[in-house]
Amino acid sequence: MLYFILFITLFCILYTSQVKAQTCSVDTFQRNECGYAGITQDECTSKGCCYDSSVGSSSGIPWCYSNGINSEYSLSQLSPTDYGLQGILTISKGQNSIYGEDIKTLKMEFLIENENYFRLKITDPNDARWEVPSQYSDRPTKTHKVNENDIKYTWEINDNPFTIKVIRKSDKAIVFESSPIIAFKDQYLEITSVFSGDMNTYGIGESTRLNHALKTNMMYTLWNIDMPAKMMDFNLYGSHPMYIHHESGSQSSYGVALYNSNGIDVALGDGYLTYKAIGGVIDLYGFLGPSPEEVVQQYTSLIGKPNLVPYWSLGFHNCRWGYEDISHVEQVVKNYSNAKIPLETQWLDIDYMDEYRDFENDPENWSYTDVGKFIDNLHENNQHFVEIIDPGIMVYKGYDAYEQGNAANIWINGMDSNPYLGQVWPGPVYYPDFHNPNTQDYWTNQLANYHKKIPTDGFWIDMNEASNFCNSDGTGQTCMNPDPENCPTGDDATQTDCCLKCTTIDETNKLAFPPYKIGNKQGNGNLGTKNIDMTATHYGNETEYNLHNMYGIGEAIMTYNAMAKITEKRPFLVTRSSFIGSGKFTNKWTGDNAATWNDLYSSIISIMDFSMFGIPMVGADICGFMDDTTEELCARWIEVGAFYPFSRNHNDRPSAAQELYLWDSVTDASKNALGMRYRLLPYLYSLLAEAHWLGSTVARSLWWNFPTDKGTTGIDSQFMWGSSIMISPVLKEGATSVDAYFPSGKVWYRFRLNDDESSDAYKMEVDATEGGKTLTLDTPLTEVNVHIKGGSILTLQDAKMTTAESRDTPFTLVTALCQHGKAHGTLFRDDGINMMDKSDEGTQVNYSAEMISKEGKRKETSTSIVITSEVVSDAYAKDEIKYIIITAVSGLPDASSLNNIHTKLVINKDSKTVLTHQDDCKITALASGALKLEFNGLDFNVNKNWSLEVSY
Ligand code: NOJ
Numbered sequence: 034m035l036y037f038i039l040f041i042t043l044f045c046i047l048y049t050s051q052v053k054a055q056t057c058s059v060d061t062f063q064r065n066e067c068g069y070a071g072i073t074q075d076e077c078t079s080k081g082c083c084y085d086s087s088v089g090s091s092s093g094i095p096w097c098y099s100n101g102i103n104s105e106y107s108l109s110q111l112s113p114t115d116y117g118l119q120g121i122l123t124i125s126k127g128q129n130s131i132y133g134e135d136i137k138t139l140k141m142e143f144l145i146e147n148e149n150y151f152r153l154k155i156t157d158p159n160d161a162r163w164e165v166p167s168q169y170s171d172r173p174t175k176t177h178k179v180n181e182n183d184i185k186y187t188w189e190i191n192d193n194p195f196t197i198k199v200i201r202k203s204d205k206a207i208v209f210e211s212s213p214i215i216a217f218k219d220q221y222l223e224i225t226s227v228f229s230g231d232m233n234t235y236g237i238g239e240s241t242r243l244n245h246a247l248k249t250n251m252m253y254t255l256w257n258i259d260m261p262a263k264m265m266d267f268n269l270y271g272s273h274p275m276y277i278h279h280e281s282g283s284q285s286s287y288g289v290a291l292y293n294s295n296g297i298d299v300a301l302g303d304g305y306l307t308y309k310a311i312g313g314v315i316d317l318y319g320f321l322g323p324s325p326e327e328v329v330q331q332y333t334s335l336i337g338k339p340n341l342v343p344y345w346s347l348g349f350h351n352c353r354w355g356y357e358d359i360s361h362v363e364q365v366v367k368n369y370s371n372a373k374i375p376l377e378t379q380w381l382d383i384d385y386m387d388e389y390r391d392f393e394n395d396p397e398n399w400s401y402t403d404v405g406k407f408i409d410n411l412h413e414n415n416q417h418f419v420e421i422i423d424p425g426i427m428v429y430k431g432y433d434a435y436e437q438g439n440a441a442n443i444w445i446n447g448m449d450s451n452p453y454l455g456q457v458w459p460g461p462v463y464y465p466d467f468h469n470p471n472t473q474d475y476w477t478n479q480l481a482n483y484h485k486k487i488p489t490d491g492f493w494i495d496m497n498e499a500s501n502f503c504n505s506d507g508t509g510q511t512c513m514n515p516d517p518e519n520c521p522t523g524d525d526a527t528q529t530d531c532c533l534k535c536t537t538i539d540e541t542n543k544l545a546f547p548p549y550k551i552g553n554k555q556g557n558g559n560l561g562t563k564n565i566d567m568t569a570t571h572y573g574n575e576t577e578y579n580l581h582n583m584y585g586i587g588e589a590i591m592t593y594n595a596m597a598k599i600t601e602k603r604p605f606l607v608t609r610s611s612f613i614g615s616g617k618f619t620n621k622w623t624g625d626n627a628a629t630w631n632d633l634y635s636s637i638i639s640i641m642d643f644s645m646f647g648i649p650m651v652g653a654d655i656c657g658f659m660d661d662t663t664e665e666l667c668a669r670w671i672e673v674g675a676f677y678p679f680s681r682n683h684n685d686r687p688s689a690a691q692e693l694y695l696w697d698s699v700t701d702a703s704k705n706a707l708g709m710r711y712r713l714l715p716y717l718y719s720l721l722a723e724a725h726w727l728g729s730t731v732a733r734s735l736w737w738n739f740p741t742d743k744g745t746t747g748i749d750s751q752f753m754w755g756s757s758i759m760i761s762p763v764l765k766e767g768a769t770s771v772d773a774y775f776p777s778g779k780v781w782y783r784f785r786l787n788d789d790e791s792s793d794a795y796k797m798e799v800d801a802t803e804g805g806k807t808l809t810l811d812t813p814l815t816e817v818n819v820h821i822k823g824g825s826i827l828t829l830q831d832a833k834m835t836t837a838e839s840r841d842t843p844f845t846l847v848t849a850l851c852q853h854g855k856a857h858g859t860l861f862r863d864d865g866i867n868m869m870d871k872s873d874e875g876t877q878v879n880y881s882a883e884m885i886s887k888e889g890k891r892k893e894t895s896t897s898i899v900i901t902s903e904v905v906s907d908a909y910a911k912d913e914i915k916y917i918i919i920t921a922v923s924g925l926p927d928a929s930s931l932n933n934i935h936t937k938l939v940i941n942k943d944s945k946t947v948l949t950h951q952d953d954c955k956i957t958a959l960a961s962g963a964l965k966l967e968f969n970g971l972d973f974n975v976n977k978n979w980s981l982e983v984s985y
Contacts, residue, residue: 068097105194259500271611333728337617344865348377350681358398372694389458425462460521467587469572491605507559509535585610620650628657652677672817675706757825780823796961824851826858843915854884
């Protein structure tokens with residue numbers, strides 16, 4: 034007996050030390066959460082886990098951790114299929130029961146679905162598992178066969194241990210290489226890619242950060258929650274398990290996405306990226322690039338290209354939570370107009386609702402008649418209206434949305450098979466199940482009936498993670514309402530205090546408490562914390578555990594479909610919660626930031642992230658949502674926010690008012706920055722339309738456009754619109770200058786709102802042709818630096834108070850020649866409101882320009898600049914071209930020699946117009962040296978082919 038006890042003791046000591054050695058010495062970034070944020074050392078070690086607090090609290094690295102996953106699989110029976118290869122993986126090493134038993138036999142498929150991307154899929158051949166259903170994306174249900182010669186990559190597969198490497202043919206770059214360690218358990222999947230240590234990793238969101246390139250030795254968690262965006266490095270409202278790699282200064286980028294909706298931790302080390310997903314399958318795509326822009330185009334061709342936004346949505350939006358009644362809002366709109374700040378769209382937050390019930394207005398302060406009149410006035414003025422809607426439907430007898438939901442049986446159900454009861458603004462709510470196809474009719478009917486009373490132009494879909502004010506520790510599997518009289522308010526309770534009684538029915542439930550705990554930062558980190566419980570079920574008995582991260586996209590799809598049907602126009606939606614593919618249906622704002630300089634700075638990074646995630650129409654709350662803003666911060670914020678693709682001021686209920694007209698300096702800053710935005714609307718719209726048709730991006734980092742320029746790496750304080758416009762704002766308190774970087778190989782011209790003769794607009798400010806340059810630019814409080822990249826042709830209209838008025842003004846074409854005397858640009862134009870099936874239902878034009886200087890017999894130089902417009906499709910657009918501005922590095926005639934200029938304009942080849950200083954073409958020189966040609970009385974439209982020759 035004694036021997037036996039000794040043996041057992043020895044075994045335990047050896048075993049424990051082995052486990053310890055295995056778990057406690059792992060790289061920090063590979064640590065798996067074993068407790069929760071704030072766990073004590075004693076509690077942690079009592080669970081058999083390792084404890085180390087030295088990593089600090091902001092790194093995302095767990096203090097209480099375990100690991101020990103070192104399982105490998107070997108490949109057999111590799112055989113070709115119609116679409117690639119498939120084989121069987123068998124566990125060959127490191128079998129363990131950490132986080133559950135290993136699934137010992139797996140199916141591996143390497144799918145050549147597209148010449149530009151590959152797919153690695155690992156599933157359980159014996160058990161169908163949860164996969165993201167096809168209705169949530171553009172993913173082909175049946176793959177097309179790619180011609181072998183067109184495939185732009187090769188692959189190398191190692192059998193034992195199984196690893197796979199994918200190589201881009203053009204430059205032999207490795208775009209994906211798996212490490213031998215693979216875990217595949219019911220609730221824990223792990224796959225790691227290894228890469229050269231010089232790579233910068235971008236993407237993996239949603240999180241707020243002060244750096245665009247992700248910091249290494251960090252854990253990034255993807256789990257949608259109602260967590261204020263002001264929290265740095267926390268998992269927030271959306272899940273986008275996609276990254277792009279780019280080596281500083283190199284031509285080459287590639288992207289990888291794990292198409293998985295379950296909770297995911299991404300551990301990023303130096304040279305490693307590990308996905309740790311707690312369900313689903315390994316469904317990994319690799320996008321070849323080689324430019325970052327191509328990566329996003331390839332990615333969005335798979336997940337769905339961004340929705341085509343209405344033209345009006347490009348205008349400036351004003352919103353706040355806390356307007357008392359409709360007359361308050363009417364006054365706000367008037368104040369904007371009196372201050373001459375362009376206001377396109379006024380929004381209403383939940384204030385308008387009757388006891389926070391969707392589809393019902395408070396009859397006293399927000400009556401249908403009054404709000405209806407307000408909307409009519411807005412519309413008469415070419416302005417627009419957007420209203421908030423939350424998914425939680427109040428449990429309230431006689432309330433139509435509730436009764437109809439009951440009748441249609443479309444709620445998410447709880448563990449007890451009754452509709453899952455949660456709490457949001459109205460108090461107790463049920464949640465529509467947007468995974469249930471029957472919910473579409475219910476939702477469309479509710480929206481349609483409401484829209485008859487309140488003809489809103491768009492919907493703001495908020496709280497759709499879905500947020501729940503109960504279940505604060507994530508253990509409440511079902512909740513009930515024990516005291517309906519006092520729920521939601523109760524004595525001394527605030528709106529967000531839970532008034533329901535939630536109980537744990539099964540504390541061993543593996544969905545609510547999975548064996549591997551992702552690093553969810555909400556509360557104690559349980560998945561259900563402030564969410565619908567994981568055991569709740571959707572249509573088809575699918576669990577909240579699997580569908581949670583897709584609730585927002587589900588709501589977006591159904592709201593998009595409903596609005597398309599109701600209005601027969603392009604829907605305009607803005608969501609808080611997002612997932613892979615959301616951009617096809619909705620736009621996004623980045624949630625609850627705060628009025629701080631750091632939040633202003635990080636907003637640029639968030640906008641860049643969503644460009645990568647296929648949601649180009651994105652913006653942060655201008656002037657900051659939480660806390661009181663300051664005059665200076667608000668002025669600087671509108672100077673950045675005017676260049677968010679989606680530009681909206683929004684403010685929290687307890688915070689001091691921050692409408693742009695409240696301070697003189699903010700008014701001036703707004704007129705200037707928004708004025709520039711409105712001048713650039715045809716350019717911005719063309720970019721957003723291209724994003725829809727081609728899947729391209731709008732707001733871009735400097736490195737994105739200049740990947741080979743090492744100087745652009747790490748610049749997060751400047752950004753670009755497309756490839757032609759660069760914005761270099763002030764982001765620091767008290768600063769009146771900006772150290773702006775001008776990327777290499779280009780000349781850069783100043784863009785200004787005022788481009789009259791005395792202005793230095795279009796002046797070449799920096800010649801960076803020989804190498805990138807940093808310049809200190811004076812930037813007084815009401816100014817923001819905007820530059821045009823040499824080589825661009827931009828289409829402008831006049832800055833007016835609404836986008837409709839702006840659209841009515843004639844075009845100005847700015848031709849900013851590069852150092853070699855060339856330029857090009859594109860225009861996309863349509864009615865901006867109706868649905869479109871094909872891009873050629875609009876007008877598409879390509880512009881190009883060239884300056885040619887010749888030496889004559891007597892050594893005299895003659896120069897001609899030829900600008901041509903080539904129409905690709907002319908289905909829409911009557912817009913007149915009135916001005917052509919030409920700016921160049923050198924070689925333009927100055928003001929004293931304008932008489933020597935001859936111009937010849939040929940429109941549509943046959944109809945010839947020759948002009949030399951007649952009334953139909955006036956030429957002036959601006960102070961900046963740019964030439965301005967003004968055309969009058971000609972049939973000179975953007976939907977015509979033409980060429981203009983300016984010679985001197
Ligand atoms: C939370 C949203 O993030 C915020 O923008 C909104 O004002 C409040 N909900 C109230 O609706």
